[in-house]
Amino acid sequence: MDSVLSVDRGGPAQPLLLAKNLRKHFPIPGGLLGRATRVVRAVDDLTLSVAKGETLGVVGESGCGKSTVARLLMRLIKPDRGTMILDGDPVDEPHGITVNELRRHVQMVFQDSYASLNPRLTIVETLAFAPKAHGLPHAEARGRSRDLLAKVGLEPDTFADRYPHELSGGQRQRVNIARALALRPRLVILDEAVSALDKSVEAQVLNMLVDLKDEFGLTYVFISHDLNVVQYLSDRVLVMYLGKIVEIGDVEAIYGKPQHPYTRALLSARPTMDPRRRTQEAPIQGDPPNPIDPPSGCRFRTRCPFAESVCAGTEPVLADTGKQSVACLMYVPGSGHSKAA
Amino acid sequence: MAIQSPSLDLTAGAGTGVRLTPVAITRGYWQSVARRLRRDPVTLVCGVVLLLVVASALAAPWLGLSDPYKTSMIRRLYPIGSPNFLLGTDELGRDMFSRLIYGGRLSLFMGVTPVVLALLIGGFLGITAGFLGGRVNMLIMRIMDVFYAFPSVLLAISLSGAMGAGAENTLLALTLVFIPPICRVSESVTTQVRGFDFVEAARASGAGTLTIVRVHVLGNVLGPILVYATSLISVAIILAAGLSFLGLGVKPPEPEWGLMLNTLRQAIYVNPVLAALPGVMIFITSICFNLMSDGLRAAMDVKA
Amino acid sequence: MSNLLEVRDLHVTFRTPDRIVHAVNGVSFDVKRGETLGILGESGSGKSVTLRSILKLHPTHRTRWSGSIRLEGDEVLDMTGSVLADLRGNRVAMIFQEPATAFDPVFTVGHQIAETIKRHTGKSETDAWARAKDLLEMVRIPSPAQRLKAYPHEMSGGMRQRAMIALALSCNPSLLLADEPTTALDATVQIQVLLLIRELQRELALGVIFVTHDIGVAVEVSDRIGVMYAGKLVELGGVEQMVDAPRHPYTRGLLASTVHGGMRGRRLEAIPGAPPDLAEVPAACSFAPRCKYVEPKCLAAPPPLTAATEGHLVRCVGRIDTLAA
Ligand SMILES: Nc1ncnc2c1ncn2[C@@H]1O[C@H](COP(=O)(O)OP(=O)(O)OP(=O)(O)O)[C@@H](O)[C@H]1O
Ligand SMILES: Nc1ncnc2c1ncn2[C@@H]1O[C@H](COP(=O)(O)OP(=O)(O)O)[C@@H](O)[C@H]1O
Ligand code: SF4
Ligand code: SF4
Ligand SMILES: [Mg+2]
Ligand SMILES: [Mg+2]
Numbered sequence: 017m018d019s020v021l022s023v024d025r026g027g028p029a030q031p032l033l034l035a036k037n038l039r040k041h042f043p044i045p046g047g048l049l050g051r052a053t054r055v056v057r058a059v060d061d062l063t064l065s066v067a068k069g070e071t072l073g074v075v076g077e078s079g080c081g082k083s084t085v086a087r088l089l090m091r092l093i094k095p096d097r098g099t100m101i102l103d104g105d106p107v108d109e110p111h112g113i114t115v116n117e118l119r120r121h122v123q124m125v126f127q128d129s130y131a132s133l134n135p136r137l138t139i140v141e142t143l144a145f146a147p148k149a150h151g152l153p154h155a156e157a158r159g160r161s162r163d164l165l166a167k168v169g170l171e172p173d174t175f176a177d178r179y180p181h182e183l184s185g186g187q188r189q190r191v192n193i194a195r196a197l198a199l200r201p202r203l204v205i206l207d208e209a210v211s212a213l214d215k216s217v218e219a220q221v222l223n224m225l226v227d228l229k230d231e232f233g234l235t236y237v238f239i240s241h242d243l244n245v246v247q248y249l250s251d252r253v254l255v256m257y258l259g260k261i262v263e264i265g266d267v268e269a270i271y272g273k274p275q276h277p278y279t280r281a282l283l284s285a286r287p288t289m290d291p292r293r294r295t296q297e298a299p300i301q302g303d304p305p306n307p308i309d310p311p312s313g314c315r316f317r318t319r320c321p322f323a324e325s326v327c328a329g330t331e332p333v334l335a336d337t338g339k340q341s342v343a344c345l346m347y348v349p350g351s352g353h354s355k356a357a
Numbered sequence: 358m359a360i361q362s363p364s365l366d367l368t369a370g371a372g373t374g375v376r377l378t379p380v381a382i383t384r385g386y387w388q389s390v391a392r393r394l395r396r397d398p399v400t401l402v403c404g405v406v407l408l409l410v411v412a413s414a415l416a417a418p419w420l421g422l423s424d425p426y427k428t429s430m431i432r433r434l435y436p437i438g439s440p441n442f443l444l445g446t447d448e449l450g451r452d453m454f455s456r457l458i459y460g461g462r463l464s465l466f467m468g469v470t471p472v473v474l475a476l477l478i479g480g481f482l483g484i485t486a487g488f489l490g491g492r493v494n495m496l497i498m499r500i501m502d503v504f505y506a507f508p509s510v511l512l513a514i515s516l517s518g519a520m521g522a523g524a525e526n527t528l529l530a531l532t533l534v535f536i537p538p539i540c541r542v543s544e545s546v547t548t549q550v551r552g553f554d555f556v557e558a559a560r561a562s563g564a565g566t567l568t569i570v571r572v573h574v575l576g577n578v579l580g581p582i583l584v585y586a587t588s589l590i591s592v593a594i595i596l597a598a599g600l601s602f603l604g605l606g607v608k609p610p611e612p613e614w615g616l617m618l619n620t621l622r623q624a625i626y627v628n629p630v631l632a633a634l635p636g637v638m639i640f641i642t643s644i645c646f647n648l649m650s651d652g653l654r655a656a657m658d659v660k661a
Numbered sequence: 662m663s664n665l666l667e668v669r670d671l672h673v674t675f676r677t678p679d680r681i682v683h684a685v686n687g688v689s690f691d692v693k694r695g696e697t698l699g700i701l702g703e704s705g706s707g708k709s710v711t712l713r714s715i716l717k718l719h720p721t722h723r724t725r726w727s728g729s730i731r732l733e734g735d736e737v738l739d740m741t742g743s744v745l746a747d748l749r750g751n752r753v754a755m756i757f758q759e760p761a762t763a764f765d766p767v768f769t770v771g772h773q774i775a776e777t778i779k780r781h782t783g784k785s786e787t788d789a790w791a792r793a794k795d796l797l798e799m800v801r802i803p804s805p806a807q808r809l810k811a812y813p814h815e816m817s818g819g820m821r822q823r824a825m826i827a828l829a830l831s832c833n834p835s836l837l838l839a840d841e842p843t844t845a846l847d848a849t850v851q852i853q854v855l856l857l858i859r860e861l862q863r864e865l866a867l868g869v870i871f872v873t874h875d876i877g878v879a880v881e882v883s884d885r886i887g888v889m890y891a892g893k894l895v896e897l898g899g900v901e902q903m904v905d906a907p908r909h910p911y912t913r914g915l916l917a918s919t920v921h922g923g924m925r926g927r928r929l930e931a932i933p934g935a936p937p938d939l940a941e942v943p944a945a946c947s948f949a950p951r952c953k954y955v956e957p958k959c960l961a962a963p964p965p966l967t968a969a970t971e972g973h974l975v976r977c978v979g980r981i982d983t984l985a986a
Contacts, residue, residue, distance in 0.1 A: 077847035090561050119563040132554035136576035142555075145572060146562030184935045185704070192558075199562060214703035214874065219918035219931035226928075241848065244920045248929075271922065285852040287877025289921065291900040294881055298853040303817035393678060 024068065026104040031065040032203055032235050033122070038062045038088050038098035040081075044308065056307050058084040060259040062098075063334075066203065071229070071236040073250030073267070075243055075282065077304050081259040082239045086207040089237065090124050091115045103202075120150070123196040127208035129188035133180040139165070139191050140176040146198045164194040167231075169224060186217035190224070197232065205237045210245060222249065243286055247271050255279045258307050258315040265340020275342045277320050314345065326352040393656040400652025403645040410642055414461030422455040425612045434628050445631050447617070448624050449610075453631065457638055460612040464639070467524065467606070467613070468594030471531035472539075476586045479536040483543025484578060488551055488570055498544060501537040509534045513596050517605040527606040531593055542585045546578045580657050588650035591643030598639050614639050665836055665868040666692040666715070671728040673710050673719070673892075683939045684710040686892040687728070689966070692836065695866040697859075699883030699900070701873060701915075705936060707892040708872040712838050714738075715870070716749050732836065750781050754829035755838040756822075758845055763825045764813040770824050771809025774831055781832045796827040800857060819850035823857065830861065836868045843878060855881050876919050880904060885972075888912045891937050891947035894966065898973035908975045910952045946977070954979040 039062070041055040059081045066072050074082050087093045089100070091107065099106060102121060106112030126132040133142055143161035148154060162172040168190040180188055189209060196204050206225070210218045222245065229236060240246050246253060247267060254264040255276065263276040274280045281299040288295055300319045305311060314332050317323040327345055334341040335348055345351040394400055413420065429450030437445045437453075444453040486497040504512065516530035550556065551574065559569045598615025600606035607613040609620065617635040625632045673685035685707045692698050702708045713719055715730055715737060730737040732752060740748055757763060764773055774796060775789040784792065790809070797805035800823040813821060822842060829837060839858065843851040859882055862869050873879050879886050880900055887897040888911065896909040907913045914932040934951040937943070945960040946952070952959070956979055964978040 077849065087557075092557055092561060116563045119561055124558070124561050126554040126558065128554055132558050134555045134573050134577070137572070145559065146564065149559075149562060149564035149568055186935060195558065195562075215876070215915055216703065216918045216932035217935065219920065219929040220933070222920065223929050223931055242920075243848070244922060247922050248920045248924055267925075281849055285848045287852070287855075287875070287881045289877050289880055289904070291880055291904055295852055295856065298849070298856055300849055301853065303819040303850055304847065396678065 024103070028068055030068075030104055031101075032068045032103055033066040033089065034101040035065070035089060036063050036099045036101075038085070038100070039096045040084055040088055040093060041096055054308055057259050057310055058307060059088060059095075062259075062261060064254060064261070064264070066235060066237060067252075069233065069235055070251040071238050071249050073246035073253040074237065074239040074256065075241065075246050075253060076256035077282075078241065079304065079307060080256045081307070082241075082256060083207050084259075085256075086124060086205045086237070086239055089205055090122055091118055092124075120199050121201050122203045122205065123199060123201040124205040124207060125189070125192050125196050125209040127211055129185050129192055129212060130180060132192050133188060135180055138177050138179060139170075139183075140172075142180075142191065143195055143198055146195065150199065160198065161194075164197055165191075167197070167228065168194045169220075170194075184217075186213055186221060189213060189221055193221075193225070193228070197228065200232070201234075203235045203237065205239070207239045208241070209238075211240060211242060218245070225249070243271075243282060255282070258304065258310050260315060261334060261341075261343065262316065263340060263342045264334070269339035273339070275337060275340065275347060276316075276344050277322055277346075278316050281319075314343075316344075322346060322353075322355060324353055390653075390656045394652065397652050397656065400649055400656070403649045403652070406641065407645045407649065410461055410638075410645075411465060413458050414465055417455075417458045417462060420458065422458060423452040425451060425455040425459040426610055427451060434624050434631065436628055437631060444634060445628070447621060447631075449620075453634060456612040456617060457614075457634060460614045460617055460635065461638070461642075463524070463607055463611060463613040464594055464598060464615070465642070467527060467531070467597035468590050468642075471528050471535055471597075472586050472589050472593050474528075474532040475535035475539050475589075476582070478532070479539030480543045480582055482536070483540040483582075484547045484570070484574065486540070487544040487547025487578075488566075488574060490548070490551070494544070494548075497540070501540050504533070504537040505541065509538075509592070510596065510599070513600060514603070514605065517600050522605050522608060524607050524611075527597055527600050530600070531596060534596070535589055535593065538589070539582065539586060543578065543582050546581045547574060550574055550577045581654075584650050584653045584657065587653065588647055591646040594639060594643050594646070598635075663694065664691045665694045665696075665733060666870075667729070667731045668711075668715075669729040669731075671711065671714060671730060672726070673707075673714055674725040675719070676723050676725075680940050683942050684892055685714070686942065688889075688892070688894050689728075690887055690894060690897060692868045692870060694835070694868055695862070696884050697862055697869040697871055697882055699871050699873065699879035699886040700889060701876060701879045701886055702889035703874060703936060705939070706889040708874075708889055709840050710892075711889070712755075712840055712870060712872050715836075715838060716753055716755060717745060718755075750777075751832045752834055753836045753838060754832065754834035755840065756825050756829050756842045758841040763828065764821070766813055769810050769812055770816070771811075774809075774824075774828050777828060778831050792831070793827075796831055797824065799830070799861070800824070800827045802827075819846055819854060822846060822850075822854055826854075826857065826861070830865070833865075834867070836870070837862070839869060839871045841873055842871075844873070844875070851878070852881075858882060876915065888915070891943065892939060893943075893947065893963075893976060894974075895948065895976045896974065897966070902970070902973045906973075908969050908973070909948075909977050910954050910979065911948050914951075952979070956980070 038059055040059045041057050044054045044056060062085065074085065076082055088095050101107065102113060102118055107118050108115050140158055140161045143164055144157035147157040147160055162176055165172045165175055170187060170190055183191065193209070210221050213221060228234060238246060238249050250267050252265065253267050253270040255262050255270070255278065257278050263270065263274070263279045270279060271283065274283055284299040300321065302319050305318055311318050313329050314320070314327040317327040320327065330345060330351065332343045332345045332348060334343045337347050345353040346355040349357040431450065432446050433448055433450045435442050435446040439445055442452055442454065444457065447453055447456060482497050486494040513530050513534045516533055517527055520526040520530065556569060556573050559573050597606060598618065601613050601615030602619040604619070607616050609616060614635040621632040621635065669689050671685055671688045675682040675684055688711055690698065700708050700711065714726060717737060717740065726738050732748065737748065764770060771790065771793050774793040778784055778789040778792050779786070793809060794805050797808055802808050802820060802823050816824060843854050846854060855878065858869065861867065871879070871882050883900050885897065885899050886903045887894045888909065889895070890911050896903070896907065896912045903912065907916055914930070917930040918932055920929065932951050937947055937950065943963055945962065946964050949955045949959050958978055964976050966974045966976045969975045
């Protein structure tokens, strides 16, 4: 059942997944006869590439579109526009691969470990579901499921025939990770996969994710609102604000020399863990605005300490500044912002 | 979490970091439900009562009861406890006990059949609407809403009235009455289940729609839908009896609780307790179905 | 400073249709006026149950309390009826993780705050509204006069959380109970609310109990921190003592497994296993199955809470110092 696509095709330099200008606006049913009059701009013209073998971290506040990106990359929802290319093959296009083939190579782990397991199925049935749906014989699918359970640190004899409600949160999330690996994917999208776990259990699962990545040669897209965990795991980091990328770059650059005012605010909003140097002032005020009517120009301008009048009129685009790319007029020479060169 | 064997715990403490302590012995969902049901006296009692009513109705011809159709002008309206007539006789001198047992056959049949039929049709429509969503959902649910706008009693009466009296027409009318509510409940639980991540995960694994519905949706929606349907049986029994009472359902001389209630009206001043007996049967049966449905619902609500 | 609240040997047991849950198994602590006690622990460790017991918020028919909770000398566990209502409304206030549940969606925020003020103080309509406006100002809600007329759903998450704090403070409580009030908030909003709680606590000299599962948050707001595990406090000390010199193996494990920047590329020190089931009263150290310092005497009896140094209590009989972390 392993298709030719499982093997590396374009070589290490070709991105595993390339997404160009992805856009998803959700209509808000309201008006007469359920006609949508307004839209939630969940993801707006997002372009990203995931290199083979890397971990791309995605951070941002809730509602900024992280999960929507994840679901777009898996094609669980159809983008309004934009294209995707998996290792050189366009997805869902005449000469490319189908959505189903994409899903064989890209898998996902959800945040809510309980809601993502069918309460009526035993663990082994859950794990065997996808391989069986792809035509693997029953016995073989169960065999593979038991191997996977062992791989994620759950004794198959003890856990195979249990039901989800008989497992702890950490154990359930291990099962979810095992399920994502059942089709031997190349890319795994982890949408807040450790966010609901307790710290001591989170550490167990993070260690396991690192091991599995090495063992199976995986590539991760790791979505989280926890900046520390993203820093721990990621090679590159993407920062989102209201459906747009505001900064993307190597993890050292983003955490060491953040450039976008939002990235800086996010980083300094982390608790200090030092009782002698507690935070004295919040880095930015207010809540993220509603993605239904995002501010004109730069979407961050309503909370940005450096906002100037140009920021309301001109929408900054991602521009390379060396180690990272930033969408802020301060980094665009001649933009009219007083801090711009 | 018992800590009895120190040596075992020492190894756990120094372990590899991934050996997790078992939480509980494996117990399937339905096993836990059954266990909870066994501990619920109200549901148990209702279940036993229903079992008695149903079993005696089914076995009526073999119980050696007196002929429920045999009238007698001499022994009309014997009181309860008369020799040979445990529950007395009705206005035509027929044995009440026998008629009440036999009456269960029709009454239960008239109560259960329309619910089962409506369950098949309404359940199918509701699950389809819920799972597919979008326009299909809109179409099915708008049609249901039209029927839903009428109170069920009125709808049943007008449908029966339009189609004419008789058991078949009553069944048909009641089935039509119960399709919309069952469809609605099925749609809402399916929509809820469809929103769970495990269905999303199944889609992400590339499985087909039918496989997903069979494995992931049905198992999770049938329980709640069945529970709801059980609660409707009581309504169906009352409605069927009501239609018969109004002369729109079963025709005399068939023994049927609603009809019996109607014909015994004349006896209400002579022997009110006797006249009320069919009503008591209706009441007991429907309340038992209702309480049992509540008990099932509670037992099936197994949380993490 | 006198103790505002004294909790002694609190046990809380729930009877459920399936089983008995020993949620809290002997918790003792004090809260002084003007002090913030952070209670840190993992999910199911009994933080919320402890907190809610201070208001007797659990369903009485299924809950068994024992021990003592004294607020300014009055025994809370004996309170019923109007005395209990007075405790809940006037003396102790509580804020929750999900502010949406604290407000009724059909009334404006101002109406609800003003109603509460009127009910508890008997102020006139105008005075109550004026006080409500002051309260919104106090929790730093911009243009408070307009916000009074807003419905709960018209406010953002952070704003609602501030409004809930205003509601909680409307009756001048002496003790504020906070159950993970910032967990559902975004990072940039969370820090604003934490700072607000810290400032208000100082301004109003409130006693605060702040429950959280996030060490960083606990360190940010607390004067002292108590760590709970399986229904017991396993360590209690000043925030600096707890961060600089944690003593209990669980606290150490928690600190070691909390991811922060400097850990990149290193393997995390996870605590193996999972917390115990609470169906039985523990007969030994509850942490023993996961503890790397476990020895036979840990299993003989539940360890007592003893003072390691001045004001630093630890529930551990192991030779943790000689073994070192
Ligand atoms: N009303 C109740 N009935 C039965 N058990 C309960 C009840 N409330 C809490 N429990 C149980 O008591 C234990 C402690 O719960 P508690 O809510 O205090 O945990 P917590 O430390 O606040 O966790 P979290 O971080 O998840 O909020 C848990 O095992 C929980 O399931
Ligand atoms: N199916 C949907 N219908 C309507 N709006 C949606 C839907 N899914 C997400 N949204 C909206 O899109 C925005 C981004 O959501 P999401 O990607 O889930 O954010 P995140 O994962 O970053 O918290 C939010 O405002 C959310 O309410
Ligand atoms: S473009 Fe303007 S408003 Fe936006 S982040 Fe840069 S300075 Fe701030
Ligand atoms: S008492 Fe023993 S088992 Fe418990 S924490 Fe201390 S050393 Fe570990
Ligand atoms: Mg999300
Ligand atoms: Mg809690």
